[in-house]
Amino acid sequence: MDKNIAIEVKELSKRYRNTETLAINHLSLEVESGEIFGLLGPNGAGKTTIISVLCNFITATSGEVMINGINLKSDADNIKKIIGVVPQEIALFPNLTAYENLRFFGNMYGLKGNILKEKIIQLIKTFGLANKAHQKIHTYSGGMKRRMNLIAGILHSPEILFLDEPTVGIDVQSRAVIIEYLKKLNELGTTIVYTSHHMEEAEKFCTKIAIIDMGKIIIEGSPAGLLRKYSNCYNLEDVFLEITGRSLRD
Amino acid sequence: MLKYLASTIKDFIILSRDKAGLAMLFLMPAALIIIMTLLQDSTFKALEEKKLPILVLNYDKDTFGINIVEGLKKSKFFKVTEQPDIGEQSENELKMQVAKGAFQIGVVIHKNATNVLRNNIKFNIVQLLPEKEDLIFGDEPLLLQNAAKIESYFDPITKNSFKQSITSALHEFSSAVEAKILFGIYSSLFRELLGMEIKNKANFTNLVEIESAYASINDEVIVVPNSVQHNVPAWTIFAMFFIVIPLAGNIIKERESGVSMRLRIMAGSNLPFILGKITTFFVVGLLQAATMLLIGVLILPLIGLPQLIVGDSYSALILLTASVALAAAGYGVVIGSIATSQEQSSIFGSISVVIFAAIGGIWVPVFIMSETMQLVSKFSPLNWALNGYYDVFLRNAGISEILYYVAMLMIFFLICICIAWYYNMSRKEN
């Protein structure tokens, strides 16, 4: 059976202005439709940079990106509609309420009226924020903000969802809700690209993993496959340390 | 369109929750207007009442000379001192007084000025008549006499532009006196030859008023507004430009919080967001202006100050205010786009607005600045705005007369937007 490629990256490089090193270094990868693809790597490995290029927030120095067969460089407008992004930072207006934030972002996706309203109410309920919907975001706890940050990225039901450390700094309950929901989305057909420093979570959650360092993929495969390959390692964390070494990063 | 509207609404909500920011935008200028107007009230009064000391030497002592001296005395603009005629020496004495700076202007009306004038008028009349009538005014044929009637001397430190306006004012004024004499000759001629009396004599004699000359002096050099007419528009403009700080802060906050990343990914272009912000702060600018002008009209009279007079042309006032609000919003956007941190933008924003205000004549009116500073002031958008308001308030200017300032402010706005656009594009490339 012919595989459906959601994301195809060829020889991608990114050098930030006024820097010497490549944040992405001739990187190639493929993500199949319906996959949960984990980008793992130490701090400064280039995960956020990769996601930023893939969703056309910054432009690559060289290389090619195709999303659902559409070239990112020449047809970014059509890609915008099918992707969703959950940034590493909380990207919400702190002085607007949850509802106001989501209404605004929904409008940005062209959603409006009752359809938008129902979608917002449904998502807010799912993530346990219903009774705080009309409070300003800056009064939220870290976990609540993370959940809101996620909702804002999936309001428009994207086909491909990029998540940059969606579960960083939150409690077990919030983490469980988020991972459960993402799994459900994935079952409904959403392709997910996700970064994390949480190896255990990635091991359970991802269907495929790429470990990157210094802008390059060191190794990729399914979690089970990687563990098989490094049979001396007990879990993914060991694999990670084995591959990327123990030195500290910027 | 949906993006633009949603964006505008969002910025309105955010701004309306920023109580400190709103207080700065509305209470600060209100306080400044009241305080500065009170402080400067007496200074402006002194400025307004200051008359130019002028020394006049009248050798003529006939219709022309007497009329000129009377006219100058009647004018609110000059403080006339007459130099006694003690013969030849008098003129030298006058020149010395002026050179010394005791008087800013010295005017000498030459001996026989009236006679020369009469002679030349008669000569001109004779030229028009058939040859046999050339002795109509007497036994001897008339000759054109070439003599200056009036001469002026200036204090050496007087500015050139000022000299010119005074000279042309005097010239205009003396022409009016000439016209009066001309009328007198014609009317006696008519009476003699035709036995007719010319009507409306009164109208003609009243023509001689220094006011016309006075007005032209006003136009050229000095418009002296009172404290209210200066301070209300001045601090209104200042406050409108102070939206730079919340506006630029808003842009940077969004950029730093990652919201702008989300927005850029969603919308591609950030034009709708920028337009939304400009709209929001544009409306705030209009509200500020309306509030401040109302303070000038309603509140200031209550505390013993003159009422603000806003002129006749509301359309000009609205057009001008709208362009000031746009220029200020544009400036805020450009600072928000260039600055890399909140601190940077609020420091640079406030200092640059204060500098623009200082050179633009907000603190100290331009007309009492040195000539160099007057030139420098032309580079401040706040100065264009202030001049526009002066024109509307003090000269009853309509739309066509303030179009220059409106155009300058709009060009400033467009340049700001282009620069901001460039910076936003290059951020993506980094």
Ligand SMILES: Nc1ncnc2c1ncn2[C@@H]1O[C@H](COP(=O)(O)OP(=O)(O)OP(=O)(O)O)[C@@H](O)[C@H]1O
């Ligand atoms: N705007 C920028 N300008 C210059 N260099 C940058 C910029 N953003 C990131 N970098 C550099 O690019 C490299 C990759 O950074 P990136 O943020 O992609 O790493 P990351 O894998 O997301 O790290 P983390 O796990 O800490 O989020 C780092 O060396 C970083 O210093």
Ligand SMILES: [Mg+2]
């Ligand atoms: Mg990162």
